[in-house]
Amino acid sequence: MxxxxxxxxxxxxxxxxxxxxxxxxxxxxxxxxxxxxxxxxxxxxxxxxxxxxxxxxxxxxxxxxxxxxxxxxxxxxxxxxxxxxxxxxxxxxxxxxxxxxxxxxxxxxxxxxxxxxxAVMPPVPHTYFKVDGQLVKLLHADIMYAQSIKDYILLKTPHRSYIIHMTMKSLSELLPNQHFRRVHRSFLVNLRHITAVGRQDIQIGETTIPIGDSYRTMLNDFPVR
Structure with missing residues (x-):
């Protein structure tokens, strides 16, 4: 604190x-x-x-x-x-x-x-998001995936979900590309949380996320089940 x-x-x-x-x-x-x-x-x-x-x-x-x-x-x-x-x-x-x-x-x-x-503390990658009028610090490692819902984004972490007012394009540019990939027009995922990859969808925990046709190349590094 x-x-x-x-x-x-x-x-x-x-x-x-x-x-x-x-x-x-x-x-x-x-x-x-x-x-x-x-x-x-x-x-x-x-x-x-x-x-x-x-x-x-x-x-x-x-x-x-x-x-x-x-x-x-x-x-x-x-x-x-x-x-x-x-x-x-x-x-x-x-x-x-x-x-x-x-x-x-x-x-x-x-x-x-x-x-x-x-500059004097070990860096822990994070971003501050405005949630319900408050600035909330989210560690990048904790963000499992993001889902676009109209003009808002649902950010899912292991502990809870957050709703922010932002476009998926802006969020994609904000988070580091080496860990976060767009797999669907409505979904951005944290590669470190992927547990399985299929031909039509991916699994993050108990959540199944569809893979859009134009985004399949984003997951070429992952073995398909």
Whole structure:
């Protein structure tokens, strides 16, 4: 879990970020602070991975607050003013986000944080999908197959199914081709989950998936039962 700290003197701004964190998988809110003094206490007493930090704070600016920390966590600056962008990059901030912050923009900042941390952590291939208004992290290895249902996609994993609003073409381009193949206009499968291949269909667990005539060459590497 990514342990988050919010520092903002505006109650509404804190509430928005608190809601976004609650809606996003793998994020947990450690504390929400109205000033740098409380934030310093939180960083001292709790493990924090990521700070959402306003710049215009009472007593001490967000920029000065970060400069006073010996080993500051990753920081995403949140502000209504574009004037401090240069300083934020000098401090190697993950992102500089102008208010009001939408959930989409929030998700982009989280993606930037994850890409940065991936440089020091063993990479686990995954993609974030928007499910029922939340960003859900799915490991590529867990996705068994995808089925197109009108304007939506059903993603099947060993534990549950997810419905996302996306085209099959977009999903095919998003997932790595070495593991995922289109076998039918309505089905994309994870090759690692295939248990049997026939002339007309394939088997993934207890699910039988048809093979479209124009997609048969996608499975040439698999023996036919």
């Amino acid at each position: 990514i342990k988050c700290l919010i520092v903002d003197d505006e109650p509404l701004a804190r509430q928005v970020l608190e809601t976004y964190i609650q809606q996003t998988a793998d994020l947990v809110l450690i504390k929400s602070c109205p000033n740098a003094l409380e934030a310093f206490e939180a960083v001292t007493n709790y493990p924090v991975d990521l700070i959402f930090l306003d710049i215009q704070l009472p007593l001490l600016t967000g920029v000065d607050f970060i400069r006073q920390l010996r080993q500051p966590p990753a920081v995403i600056f949140t502000t209504a003013y574009p004037d401090y962008a240069v300083e934020s990059y000098e401090l190697e901030a993950v992102d500089y986000v102008l208010k009001p912050i939408t959930y989409h923009r929030f998700g982009q900042s989280i993606d930037r944080f994850l890409k940065r941390t991936a």
